[in-house]
Amino acid sequence: MLPTYRTLTPSSVRRSLRVREKFLILLLFATLAFVCFGGLFYLPDNFVNSDKVIEVYKKIQSAGPEIEEIFIPAPPISRQHHQHGIDGNENDDQLDGDKHIQNDRNRFYAKIQGDDWAAAEGGHLEKPQSKPQANDLPLMSSSMSEKRAAESPVGGVGVADAPDLQFTSIPSGEDSDPVARERRNKIREMTTFAWENYKLYAWGKNELRPLSKRAHTGSIFGSYDLGATIVDGLDTLYIMGLKQEYQEAREWIARKFSFKNMSAELSVFETNIRFVGGLLTLYAFTGDPMYKEKAQEVADKLLPAFQTPTGIPNALINLRTGYSKNYGWASGGSSILSEFGTLHLEFAYLSDVTGNPVYRERVLNIRQLLKDIPKPNGLYPNYLNPKTGKWGQQHISLGALGDSFYEYLLKAWIQSGQSDETARQMYDEAMEAIVSKIIQTSSGGLIYASDMKFDRLEHKMDHLACFSGGLFALGAATKQDQNSEKYMDIGKGITNTCHESYIRTATHLGPEAFRFNEGAEAKALRAQEKYYILRPETFESYFILWRLTHDQKYRDWGWDAVQAIEKYCRSPGGFSGIKNVYLEDPQKDDVQQSFFIAEVLKYLYLLYSDDSLLPLDEWVFNTEAHPLPVKGNPLYRQALSQTNNP
Ligand code: DMJ
Numbered sequence: 001m002l003p004t005y006r007t008l009t010p011s012s013v014r015r016s017l018r019v020r021e022k023f024l025i026l027l028l029f030a031t032l033a034f035v036c037f038g039g040l041f042y043l044p045d046n047f048v049n050s051d052k053v054i055e056v057y058k059k060i061q062s063a064g065p066e067i068e069e070i071f072i073p074a075p076p077i078s079r080q081h082h083q084h085g086i087d088g089n090e091n092d093d094q095l096d097g098d099k100h101i102q103n104d105r106n107r108f109y110a111k112i113q114g115d116d117w118a119a120a121e122g123g124h125l126e127k128p129q130s131k132p133q134a135n136d137l138p139l140m141s142s143s144m145s146e147k148r149a150a151e152s153p154v155g156g157v158g159v160a161d162a163p164d165l166q167f168t169s170i171p172s173g174e175d176s177d178p179v180a181r182e183r184r185n186k187i188r189e190m191t192t193f194a195w196e197n198y199k200l201y202a203w204g205k206n207e208l209r210p211l212s213k214r215a216h217t218g219s220i221f222g223s224y225d226l227g228a229t230i231v232d233g234l235d236t237l238y239i240m241g242l243k244q245e246y247q248e249a250r251e252w253i254a255r256k257f258s259f260k261n262m263s264a265e266l267s268v269f270e271t272n273i274r275f276v277g278g279l280l281t282l283y284a285f286t287g288d289p290m291y292k293e294k295a296q297e298v299a300d301k302l303l304p305a306f307q308t309p310t311g312i313p314n315a316l317i318n319l320r321t322g323y324s325k326n327y328g329w330a331s332g333g334s335s336i337l338s339e340f341g342t343l344h345l346e347f348a349y350l351s352d353v354t355g356n357p358v359y360r361e362r363v364l365n366i367r368q369l370l371k372d373i374p375k376p377n378g379l380y381p382n383y384l385n386p387k388t389g390k391w392g393q394q395h396i397s398l399g400a401l402g403d404s405f406y407e408y409l410l411k412a413w414i415q416s417g418q419s420d421e422t423a424r425q426m427y428d429e430a431m432e433a434i435v436s437k438i439i440q441t442s443s444g445g446l447i448y449a450s451d452m453k454f455d456r457l458e459h460k461m462d463h464l465a466c467f468s469g470g471l472f473a474l475g476a477a478t479k480q481d482q483n484s485e486k487y488m489d490i491g492k493g494i495t496n497t498c499h500e501s502y503i504r505t506a507t508h509l510g511p512e513a514f515r516f517n518e519g520a521e522a523k524a525l526r527a528q529e530k531y532y533i534l535r536p537e538t539f540e541s542y543f544i545l546w547r548l549t550h551d552q553k554y555r556d557w558g559w560d561a562v563q564a565i566e567k568y569c570r571s572p573g574g575f576s577g578i579k580n581v582y583l584e585d586p587q588k589d590d591v592q593q594s595f596f597i598a599e600v601l602k603y604l605y606l607l608y609s610d611d612s613l614l615p616l617d618e619w620v621f622n623t624e625a626h627p628l629p630v631k632g633n634p635l636y637r638q639a640l641s642q643t644n645n646p
Contacts, residue, residue: 187608279291355639382402404467555607
């Protein structure tokens with residue numbers, strides 16, 4: 001049968017054409033809209049692995065730093081990511097600038113390739129269902145985070161009713177002083193706020209960019225999505241009794257966190273203090289074997305870095321090949337004192353909980369070499385060549401490149417239940433040399449730790465060195481000898497100086513480094529020393545000094561800084577560092593560092609808790625503020641038998 005057609009009059013033709021025209025125009029617009037918006041939406045994927053994007057980036061770079069900054073804002077300074085690696089590197093501005101560019105390049109590659117990797121690996125774990133998704137959640141407001149914080153029971157006991165996990169009780173530590181309680185509640189609210197925003201914008205990635213509301217993947221994490229904020233911050237959530245957040249994070253670690261099949265190049269030191277340390281604390285708190293297994297998985301990936309002629313590990317390791325190397329800039333291929341000297345607590349404890357002695361053997365070998373090697377004037381230079389076993393450039397510092405090596409000597413002794421006499425002896429001798437050569441008093445009466453380069457003092461103190469106020473005090477309080485009183489005074493003096501470095505700024509936040517020359521007293525002189533990247537060291541010393549003296553001023557100093565952080569670092573998308581502490585209206589750097597939750601908020605919370613929460617004779621804090629049990633603490637969880645097999 002043939003089709004039948006209606007007879008068309010001219011007017012019906014016109015009418016039907018109009019409808020068709022309208023439809024065609026609509027179609028045209030829809031196609032245009034799809035091409036424009038769809039193209040924009042899919043832009044990163046289209047360019048994954050494409051050299052074109054990198055070429056464009058290079059052109060932006062060659063156009064000069066100002067243009068580049070518009071497109072790819074640089075971090076305040078490269079030491080943000082390699083604080084142990086780059087800090088103190090000759091203080092060469094040009095060098096710092098170059099590393100800035102290198103960091104930018106790394107981050108840019110990471111942005112392109114990291115997304116690709118995440119997709120290939122099935123992406124990170126979906127955002128926890130307990131919270132609304134990005135599309136339907138208005139920005140987490142203070143009142144929302146206050147509500148969440150208030151809902152949470154106080155202290156670790158709050159998580160005890162989770163049926164699927166083993167929990168242990170740590171006391172809530174709620175202080176009898178109502179002011180301290182109120183302040184502690186505020187810290188818990190800040191933590192909830194920082195965490196919720198990380199969850200909302202960067203879940204499973206390493207860190208949060210609170211202003212641009214996206215992920216930040218620092219090069220110290222090998223540009224891979226390792227969930228650094230989750231692993232680093234989780235023990236803080238546990239301590240604060242943030243049960244729901246804890247459970248979501250625990251799930252993510254159990255299901256997604258793995259170092260298997262990764263080709264990332266990671267910092268041995270950073271991986272150890274943040275990931276191995278964080279996981280071991282969670283194991284001690286909970287007894288959950290998952291954490292121990294993950295800690296061991298990570299540490300095993302670091303072991304090839306120790307395969308050097310001396311056993312001093314290299315700084316960087318490729319997780320897939322096991323190939324390790326040192327930073328190109330580090331004094332003729334040297335390893336860094338603060339990096340290879342800051343493995344002991346985690347590795348020794350890992351041996352004890354797994355029964356595998358290999359980890360302790362590796363760090364004891366480092367210890368032995370450092371004990372035997374001749375030391376110039378009893379001092380430990382920051383660089384040591386792992387091939388020859390000889391010192392590199394003779395720079396000495398309690399700040400960048402040296403800092404936590406000294407910390408781990410004292411803390412290894414504390415961790416061992418004060419039985420590791422070698423560690424205490426090395427600590428005492430090192431500090432005697434430091435006190436006689438490095439510790440200075442300014443013309444204005446401020447005690448500070450200067451740097452030394454080839455026998456010449458540089459009258460500058462890094463913010464990083466502010467941890468040493470607490471260290472001197474802890475060393476003095478744990479052993480009575482002819483030096484204890486003097487060292488306690490030095491500890492108090494350094495902490496006071498760091499406080500001065502805070503209150504001598506417009507923001508009441510401390511600069512990255514401050515000087516005691518050219519008319520300066522605890523003030524930064526150079527532009528690249530004026531930033532604050534949410535560092536914890538000063539709060540760490542306030543906390544230790546508070547516990548040891550119960551002098552109210554430490555709590556008040558901490559509170560002054562909390563208010564400053566609220567005023568200058570908080571934004572609707574989380575907390576950020578600032579670029580110049582001396583300006584009334586400083587620019588933010590758009591990074592919520594993983595150590596903000598891991599360290600800053602934890603130390604502040606403890607500052608306003610009573611002494612029953614993580615007492616200093618039962619717990620020892622690793623350099624990333626992860627508390628590890630002291631031998632004799634029932635939560636030490638020593639394995640019953642020692643075996644050579646992991
Ligand atoms: C942290 O990663 C650790 O405290 C480390 O020891 C040095 N400093 C950063 C934070 O400033």
